[in-house]
Amino acid sequence: MRNTLRWSAVLTGMLLVLAACQPASSGSPGQSTAESASAAASVDAAAVCAADEAGCVEIPSGEPLHIVFWGVLSGADSTLGEDSKRGVEIAIDDINNTLLGHDIQFSTEDGLCTPEGGNTAAQKLAADTTIAGLIGPSCTDESLGGMQTLYDAGMTTISSSATRAGLTVPDRPAEYAAFLRTAHSDYFQGRMVAEYLYNELGLKKLATVHDGSGYAKALAEVARTHFEELGGTITTGGDQAIAKTDTDMSAVLTAIAADPPDAIFFPVFIAGAGYLTDQAKDTPGLEDALLMSADGTFSPDYIKAAGPAALGHLISSPDTSKFAAGYQDFLAKHKAKYGGDPLSIFHAHAYDAATLVFAALEKVALTDADGTTFIPRTAYREALYASKDVEGLTGPLNCNASGDCGAPILAVYKVTAREVGPPVVWPPEAPIWAPEPDFYTK
Amino acid sequence: MYARVMERITDVAIAGVLWGFRIAVVLLVVVGSALTLGGGRHSAESWLSLIVSGAVLGSIYALIALGYTMVYGILRLINFAHGEIFMAGTFGGYFVATALSGIGFLNLNPITSIISVVLMMAGAIVVSVTLALLVERIAYRPLRNAPRLVPLISAIGASFFLQYTFRGFFGPGIYAYPTVGILDAQVPLGIEGFRVKWIDVLVIVSAVVMMAGLFLFVQRTKLGTSIRAVSEDKATAALMGIDVNRAIVMTFAIGAAMAGAAGVLYGLIFRQVYFFTGFVPGIKAFTAAVLGGIGNIPGAMLGGIFLGQVEGVGPTLFLSGLGVPSPNQLRDVIAFTMLVLVLIFRPSGILGERVAQRA
Amino acid sequence: MALLDVDGINAFYGNIHALRDVSLSVDDGEIVTLIGANGAGKTTTLNCISGLVRPRSGTVKLAGEDLAKVQPHHIVERGVVQVPEGRRTFARLTVDENLRMGGFTLTSEANLRDGISRAYDMFPRLKERRSQTGGTLSGGEQQMLAIGRALMVSPRVLLLDEPSMGLAPTLVESIFETISSIHAQGTSILLVEQNALMALNVAGRGYVLQSGQIILSDTAANLAANEQVRQAYLGEI
């Protein structure tokens, strides 16, 4: 008995170690091309559903049509998910809670911004045959964990904030056929950061910190690579990493300070970025280093987390000032519904994702004599990929074969005394710098 | 005969693997440290900084670990809700801090700042102790005579319940402690490249004072001795006229008070608190308690300090010399590896033997 | 009215009916012994008196007051103290601390010191070992400690559960001498023993418990002479 206890304790310990290791894996490249057969506008729903590889979602007359947002809804990064969730809710309000003659039933699934959480959430989603439209996930890591499951279930999801470049490259793994996004690719974000620091500010030495997440690791790498391509150097020990759960950053900061950089770019999430910002100012050698984080920290929670040290901090993020005209309207609705400004930066992308979902559902849905609505899953996926010139809040939406639907519009923001407060005011009034339009086509 | 031989061979093989494991770990630590120190990339000042940050972390772990170890000692129960008791303390301190900051008292002058910190601690302790007593009364006491697994499950349930209750009340987002000016200032040491803030001093000193106070209480007072008596044998303690329930309640209260105070210290250093704040420090403190020998009060203190140093200095010392990229990401791995090593090679913990001898 | 009065108690462990209508009494100044084989229910009887086990029916009264709703630690305060079976000294507490725990219900430090010095007078061996932990004492010393600890509060009724268990014959004798001298100082005693010969020797009256039932109750002398008792408990065939 004693021994059993002891060994089970050892096992638990080992599990903890494994959990702490948490490799951010990236799958092997595969090929996916959306088949070009378009949904036949036949009234014979049964035949269409039988012909569809993944079958149909059935919504009996009088039953609600089920839309789900999945993403990070708890923990330090929950504002990211909450922000997107609100975008979807407003989009649902804007179609008066009805689609295809059904009331909309909206629910959420928490993916915790981790691969494991994404996997668990995806398992639950895949088991729910009522789901017609899926928006999410919030984080790259959730997609890494959950995509295979969703793909196997014939489902398709469209994310408003998972930005890792590799998620929408032409040679992405086959299961990513189930993934589209309205968010930008970090290929652009990383390059923009490098160009801003090197070309615009004339800085020569860069260090980066990631947190082991698929998002941060890849974004830091794009920035480092492009910074070096431009002619800058990465300092010795300038490629650092923290664990997502760390609170004490002194070891990492001390390591960076051994060869002080001009700027430290840490595209990590809110909690980690807060600790880094707050603690960097107390690290000898880093007093003058410029600190910069990315879209994952575009939130008032980041300012709260970092405290007064946030003053002067740089954040790269989508440029709301270049969003479409409807955005101001959206903000008003947001204020009316939630009593405040958006929590993060991807609400409009989420609204747009929902818009694409509604349009695709309308395009492929079939109704039989009993009034039952059928959504053939494969046809729905193809319809999403075929979205063209849809008017969105972030701009025109055009989905390409590798899953990118939005046009990247990025900028650099600077935290000023106005935002730091107290009280914390968010968002900043305007970006301080944006790349030339041809940046995205070069 | 054959079975005997096979058994023998298995034994030898297991022993061999375990020994190999031990040697590998020792080699890794020794070679890694030698290479790091030989490489000379880190100055003496930066080592000092790492040691200080390790001591700060360790002090907090130790304060939380005491609650785990005392409750385990008295009930043989791993109080998984203890991390949430700590989290509740961070919130208690936060609300007092924002109230004081709102009326301009917090940073009015050094005296008011000190009074504020004391008030924050008091607030945190009240919240933590109240919750801990509720948890004891509702989740554990009715199960006192149930099989051991049952209260354990109840503990996990209580932990989730508290987390989601706090989430329900305060939302999923971050709350940030206001900065206390005098604590954020640096101690004028005059050493170039090495900085210590007053908050670091406060954390270490108050942890030491609280732990010394606890130690004296448990060793020297009648109530403290009665807690030890109840830990050993509840029935006999009752036959001595000791109110067993009161001793248990007191144990929970003391553990919670330490956790609440640790919560304020944590908030003052790391600023951010939210409903999930208790999870990681909770697991680390539990690890510290096991490292020191669960049930053993000095062991928990030692385990906490030790774990703090392993986390603060370990990754840089052991791994950076071996050329491991970004060793600090592996901090948790090192901490939990230590837990596994201790469970395999010294399941009674660092101070475990003393307990065995005394028993 | 008897000082301690147990009247028709029935006790259960789950479905095990451990005591069936057990009645016994201890008068002021008496030594009463309760003898019986292993598993007869002797310890259960004492625990019913101390409040650790609650009888399903029947009453336990101290000087006429019902103890049914009194918590174990309050029963100690009222003057009923048990020396449990197997001594149960606190292994990790020092001798001194063990005694202090025995005096837990004493409110003044003076009374506490007084009790401790009485214990050391009674058992000088303990004084030499005062800062040693309970776990390091010999069996005899532990029994002394257990008795000394129980006497800290000068109980009205002392419940002794097999104090001679596992001790060498010479030690057994000295323990029984101690019991006699405690009695001589005016404490009433309920003595549970398997060593019936010795117990009947020091006691005035006795009860024989078998399978949870009192089968005999008489003066000690009569019991010692009883054929049934001699066969079953005094090793005679």
Ligand SMILES: Nc1ncnc2c1ncn2[C@@H]1O[C@H](COP(=O)(O)OP(=O)(O)OP(=O)(O)O)[C@@H](O)[C@H]1O
């Ligand atoms: N905690 C318990 N749970 C279940 N059964 C018990 C428990 N304690 C005692 N019993 C049972 O109750 C009966 C009486 O036990 P008790 O300990 O009172 O006997 P005893 O006369 O003191 O025996 P011994 O001389 O061995 O000490 C026995 O059959 C025993 O197995």
Ligand SMILES: [Mg+2]
């Ligand atoms: Mg017995």
